[in-house]
Amino acid sequence: xxxxxxNRAELDGLxxxxxxxASFAAYREALPDPEPGANFMPQLWVRIDSxxxxxxxxxxxxxxxxxxxxxxxxxxxxxxxTPVHQMSPIYGATYLDALSADHPDxxxxxxxxxxxxxx
Amino acid sequence: MLVDFExxxxxxxxxxxxxxQIVLAYRKRILGTISRLIGRPEDVEDVGQEVFLRxxxxxxxxxxxxxxxxxxYRLTVNAAYDYLRRQKRRHESxxxxxxxxxxxxxxxxxxxxxxxxxxxRTDMKEFVDSxxxxxxxxxxxxxxxxxxxxxxxxxxxxxxxxxxxxxKVRLFRARQRVIKAFGKLSETxxxxxxxx
Numbered sequence: 001x002x003x004x005x006x007n008r009a010e011l012d013g014l015x016x017x018x019x020x021x022a023s024f025a026a027y028r029e030a031l032p033d034p035e036p037g038a039n040f041m042p043q044l045w046v047r048i049d050s051x052x053x054x055x056x057x058x059x060x061x062x063x064x065x066x067x068x069x070x071x072x073x074x075x076x077x078x079x080x081x082t083p084v085h086q087m088s089p090i091y092g093a094t095y096l097d098a099l100s101a102d103h104p105d106x107x108x109x110x111x112x113x114x115x116x117x118x119x
Numbered sequence: 120m121l122v123d124f125e126x127x128x129x130x131x132x133x134x135x136x137x138x139x140q141i142v143l144a145y146r147k148r149i150l151g152t153i154s155r156l157i158g159r160p161e162d163v164e165d166v167g168q169e170v171f172l173r174x175x176x177x178x179x180x181x182x183x184x185x186x187x188x189x190x191x192y193r194l195t196v197n198a199a200y201d202y203l204r205r206q207k208r209r210h211e212s213x214x215x216x217x218x219x220x221x222x223x224x225x226x227x228x229x230x231x232x233x234x235x236x237x238x239x240r241t242d243m244k245e246f247v248d249s250x251x252x253x254x255x256x257x258x259x260x261x262x263x264x265x266x267x268x269x270x271x272x273x274x275x276x277x278x279x280x281x282x283x284x285x286x287k288v289r290l291f292r293a294r295q296r297v298i299k300a301f302g303k304l305s306e307t308x309x310x311x312x313x314x315x
Contacts, residue, residue, distance in 0.1 A: 014291050014294050014295065015294075016266065016294055016297070016298065017298065017301070019301070020250075020266075020297065020298065020301050021266065023243065023246065023247050023250070024247065024262075024266045024267050026240075026243045026247075027155070027243060027244060027247040027267055028155065028267050028268075028269075029240075030240045030241075030243055030244045031151070031154050031155050031244065032151065033147045033148060033150060033151025033154075034147075034150050034151060034154055034160070034163060035147065036146050036147060036150055036164065036167070037164055040146065040164055040167070040168070041139070041142065041143075043164075043168060044142065044168045044171055044172065047168055047172050048172060048175050051172065051176065
């Protein structure tokens, strides 16, 4: 507690020597507020406009980029979520279909044999 | 406050004419502060425009019109920091500029164009510039705001957005360092003259 009070008093107590304070005061007097030049305002507005245009074009580009990215994401999602076998005639067929397509004569023989057996 | 709250609110709402009026009201004061913060008259307008440019694009972040002035000072301090850091990187060119200024001044003195009062003022300015150059940018800015600009602790708290104790610690350390630098700087001419 006593230490804290001492520290606080120390912080409050450190003043600059009179010489430095006088130097700072003289510095303040030697540098009065300058009058702005005639071009101050026009140049400021040129800078504001150029930054504003820059910001707009950047914003426009950013919006376009986001739109393209969202569209690509949707297209990729649709592509990957659609089952592959529905699109492919090869993988859409069953094993027997594929077999019969490859050996049509064997299938015809088998059908004939089955018909004879039933008779 | 140099302008009323309605004008600030109007500028916040995107009214360029209101913003223009605010700049017209504050530019002289801000340029004065900048000139004392950076100590380079030729770059004051450029840094001043940077301050108002930042103000224009950050007005929507201002919480209330009541804190406008500390906000503007904060932007000024930040722009001055940025400038001083850039200058530090170009220290060598700065030194050559200074010597050029000294040559011009010496010529003017030799030609009898400069009064004694003017010369004393220039010497004083150079001395304080050297003193502030010998501490960090942070100390330079804080000391200038407190000791040269005369901002109160309350105002500095708002500019730096720190509590009173933290600010006092910073100020205490900055004062210690500038006293040390003052001692060194005051010794230098005596040493050069060979006086003990």
